[in-house]
Amino acid sequence: MSYRLQEQPFEWIDRSKTVNIEVEGRPMRGFEGDTISSTMLANGVIHMGRSFKYHRIRGPFTFANHDINALFENADKTHVRGDVELAEDGLKLKGANTIGGIAKDKFRHLSLLSRFLVVGFYYKGLFKPRFLRPFYERIIRESAGLGKVDLNWRGGRKSKRYGFCDVLVIGAGPAGMAAAKAAAESGAQVMLVDENAQIGGSLDYQYANDASVADTRSELKEAVLNNENIEVHTSSVAVGWYTDNWMPINTPNGIIKVRAEQVVMATGLFEQPSIFHKNDVPGVMMASAAQRMIARYAIKPCEVAAMVVANEDGYRAALDLLKAGVKINAIADLEDHEDRGDLAKQVKAQGVQIYDHHGIYEVEGKDRVTSATLCPLNASGELDTSRKTTVPCDGVMMSVGWAPATHMLFQCKADIKYDATIGQFRAQSLPEGMFAAGRVNGVFDIKDQIADGAGAGQQAAAAAKGESADVQRPEPTKVRQSHEYPIFSHPKAKNFLDYDEDIQLKDYINAAKEGFDNIELIKRFSTNGMGPSQGKHSNMNGIRILAKHTGKSIDETGSTTARPMFHPTPVGHLGGRRFRAERVTPMQESHVAHKAVFMEAGAWLRPEYYDTEATRTESIHAEVNAVRTGLGIIDVSTLGKIEVFGPDAPEVMDRICTMRMSNMKIGMTRYALVVDEAGVITDDGVVVRYADDHFYYTTTTGSSDPAFRTLQKQILEWGLKAEAVNRTGQLQAMNLAGPLARQKLAPLTDIDLSEEAFPYLAARTGTMYGKPVTLARVGFVGELGYEIHCLSGDAAEIWDNLLRDCADAGIRPFGVEAQRLLRLEKGHVIVTQDTDGLTNPYEAGMPWAVHMKKDFFIGKRSLEILKPLQARKLMGFMFPESYSGGTPKECHLLIKDGELNGRITSVSYSPTFNRYLGLAYVDDMNANVGDAVNVRLDDGALVEAELVSLPFYDPEGKRQTCDVDGTEEKVA
Amino acid sequence: MPYRLLKYAFKNPEELGDPRYFDQPEKLKSSYDVVIIGGGGHGLACAYYLARDFGITNVAVLEQGYVGGGNTGRNTTIVRSNYLTPEGVKFYDESLKLYLDLSDDLDINLMYSTRGHFTLAHSDSAMRTSRWRAETNKHLGIDSEVVDRQFIKNEVPYLDLDCGGTHPIMGALYHGPGAVARHDAVAWGYGRAANVRGVEIHQKTQVTGIKTNDDGTKVVGVETNRGFVQAGKVISMVAGSSPRITSMVGLKTPIEIFPLQACVTEPVKPFMDTIIVSGSLHCYVSQSSRGEMVMGASADPQELHSTRSSFDFVEGLTDQMMDLLPFTGGLRLMRQWAGMCDMTPDFAPIMGKTPIDNFYLDGGWGTWGFKATPVSGKTMAYTVANDKVHDLIKPFGLDRFDTYKLVGEKGAASVGH
């Protein structure tokens, strides 16, 4: 049996191109433009999937992108929505959420158990007795979820881009097209988006046969498609509304992020079902679904129909069905067809039996509906089940009401109230930058819809120019469009409220009775609206049921929060193209040439060590050795480099750092320690004073951005006259260190390196190899050394030249690991490694770095309080040279009498001392140098180390300060 | 078919309804022994333990919206005890133990499910923190280990250990007892159990002011949108609204409100048993009992008293998530939301007595307070009933910000919640 009709005026299929797909092994033929569901229908297949909870057989239902029971999957993807996703040639699919296929699903009889599976059953059962809990959990987990994920699948990322427009129109139905046209004609740049494959909206399926709009239709489409000020995106969904009209549009080619000046919501409505016994049997569907099938895909929905209607649209659908050759055996009108106007009369005139004040009470049929039973409504709106009329049919179309697609209007905090005249929610007022038009706005007459859209478009275009347009907009309709309560109970239940979650009327009412009689609570308890369609067909009926149950109004009952996404959106689209910044310094080529092994430090790649010896450790030790005995050089370009200048620069530096900086001499450096307001160490570096009003300072690698941010904020807050510039990317730096440093560097620069001219902790500017440099004599690694700061463009050349010209001194580039070891031997802390979220300078053994006499610096008050409270201290420790136990590691704990007594922060095997040494917090203010401490290793073993004074290496600091030009022996 | 569900089979389906979980008392009484502000998990748990353990039943829980509608109903339900400080570890471990028996206690299936919890480390500093936590945890008897790549690969074979090529995973902190539970059920279960014992739960009842004696040293009652209520004692358990309540009595706290967001995909067949957190990538994920992938990140970077969702959040999160779990690119994100988190500087809560008599505070729950629901309820009930701070929560007093005895949980709570 084929359902395909002859050509329809606005059909979306291209009959000249066939496509072949396979669903569960069954080959099917369709046309280009067909969806999976329409292809199946064209091949006589109406069974599209199984429901979530009871695995009931389901057919097409909305054809509006929320047929959650028509979900398919294959190796490539899951949750393919049959009602809207295209049948592409060669596509092979199976039903999601089935075991053994749609027809033979292993769980197909689960429905029989529905009496046990009361609302909230998983809260009430499945946990006692306790020893069975893992078993129950397995059952719950087996039945959870819909599609199956292929864990080996890769891909899905699509580039995002930005979009700009004056007016963004969402929905390309009659109102949306009219809005886009009017806005563009008023001079606005317009973007028009619609989730459907083609523009036109209800004009092309609900009004396909309405001759009175034929001209308007072609006029609107023509105008929209040919106006160069209108950018049209079909198959594109507005994901949600975010602050300031930030609206991402999910297109097939990725997301366009639009910051719209003005937005026109012309999002229309979702048709809502009537709730009656077995309203989910295949063949029962929304009247608008039937219209979409006919108009878009030329599919005949059934041969013989029964209908339940409560508005004029129902009769419009009836005429479409009749025109498509469907016989209508009965129409149950929940009110009186006489009040519906002309269309109802036309239907009646065609001999259709109309039952006024009737509803559908139940339908029969297992695999497909076979009959519908109508009952009259009594005065209280209930069905009188003593009077039944049963008519045979293979299709049931419901047209009892609508729910507006107000999701994004709720998100932008429009004032939305229930309009009892129409029977739908409607925005009473809208925030600036937002317009609503068409049926979402309560305007139903087709000519009014178009006028409303045009008016909104004009207003939006004017608003985009900062003007206002004096436009007369049509009034919302005065005719009821949605029935107050198309919901009927049945002793055998199976009257579904939510098709995603298989919620029956009784489930929902029982949830209310059990105390969940609040719209949000009942959603959570019953799961109504929690499935992939997010309540598009169930929220409105849910509100109606709850309102009736509690005796409250619709407004008092309220709606659940409409959260993004409007439709579920692919993670790959949201994430977009993968972009990971990777920063390298200008010396990168040289590092590679010298066999650097890199480590990641945030976005930076830094040489961890140079792989020159047999093992990693040997390589690192060789680098350490070079610095201690000859010459080494390290690339420290990743340090943050910030300049501060202006008359208040000294004051700024004093307030930012714990040490006083305003009394520094020009041409000198000073250690910069930074704490936050709580007195916790956050950063350290070196400050150089270039001039009275000009400082330059370095931060740790990770801190350049946060430090700069803080600095800018503080300067503003304090109202000081100073400027800060982050020069991290413009300047590079390297540290040339070792006893031969001065000797080798002197001939290469015009700066006088003699001890008198350039003492320890001084900084000088001049040139090297003809390039401008600043040299700073600092001592992080504990040897005579010069930090060379230069312009980025010169850095590689200086570095390469230095390696060449110092080759005879055995210069070695050294990496981060060697530097860590060198500074550890020297007892210098690394902020974040030797400090934690609470460390203050006293604990870190740096009371000398806090100048309390200053009036103010960030953290001063806290440090005043913290100083007497000190309860731990950072100390050096060493293992005996003979130690041969397990490896001590950073963050191993110190244990005393079975209690915590501290923690190792840095530890390493020192080639200089031939033993393990390190830093540790000791939670005992009475601990002294010479005491033993116990370290607990990975395996739990306690081993002993001795507390020693810091620094381990060169305690007098001779090597940095005196003349050590290659002559002295290795110290210690 | 479990016997407990059998009883439903023989009744008329539309006349089934179990008894109400919470009554809806028409009127507020003029006076209660204890008024609890906030009907989230904490408030309801506290009411339950006040009634059960101390026989104090003349209690009203006042909730401005609906039961569990605050952060209790918004959180990603991770329960764990592998914190960093001994104070924290002991406290949260007690909560975890209470959770294990709670379904039976409250006679409701909380779907408490022990899943195992990985905190991935992508840098040597993250490895150090992992070891610190593991060592402290083990010292206090908590099941917690630093594990290597091979271990992770065996347990979570579908994770991309190389993270798409940047910041590869070096190892992880593994915490076997890490669990998830159904957040709503926790609130409902406590609510029902408290209600059965005589506690009144008043929804849609907002506290608009707090009345003290003349010199402001003692609380005597609360103003609400439904009138004044006298109260022997008042407990603030309002999480993201804490500053509003404390300002009513002129109490200063360092709490700042930052939004925390989360999202879920469409429900897919369960494949993922573990909970995965990556501090470096700022994301975490577990799969709910409904099959949704529940995903979150660290708190938003700026203060905001609002539950608005942002697009940046989903963009950033999904981008990172695909590095960890590359197949998620084909899944669809269904819903996103946010909660207001009451953050403290040291990432530990503020609990116990306050300088104002009869006014007790339970706040500063930030992004980590769901797991503490049982133990907070219990220890706060003890504290209020005896007017004596429970030992377990002594380290969390408000006065620690004056005395600078901070707790230092940042390293263990910023993304892991």
Ligand SMILES: Cc1cc2nc3c(=O)[nH]c(=O)nc-3n(C[C@H](O)[C@H](O)[C@H](O)COP(=O)(O)OP(=O)(O)OC[C@H]3O[C@@H](n4cnc5c(N)ncnc54)[C@H](O)[C@@H]3O)c2cc1C
């Ligand atoms: C997205 C997100 C993810 C999270 N993930 C986790 C996680 O994985 N694990 C974890 O342990 N924690 C997590 N948390 C934190 C956790 O949710 C909270 O810390 C916890 O739920 C707080 O519980 P509560 O009962 O104190 O507060 P809430 O549940 O927020 O309850 C407070 C109640 O007080 C009410 N209230 C406020 N003001 C008034 C007033 N004036 N009068 C009356 N009532 C009032 C509110 O309406 C609210 O219902 C997360 C939080 C969020 C937002």
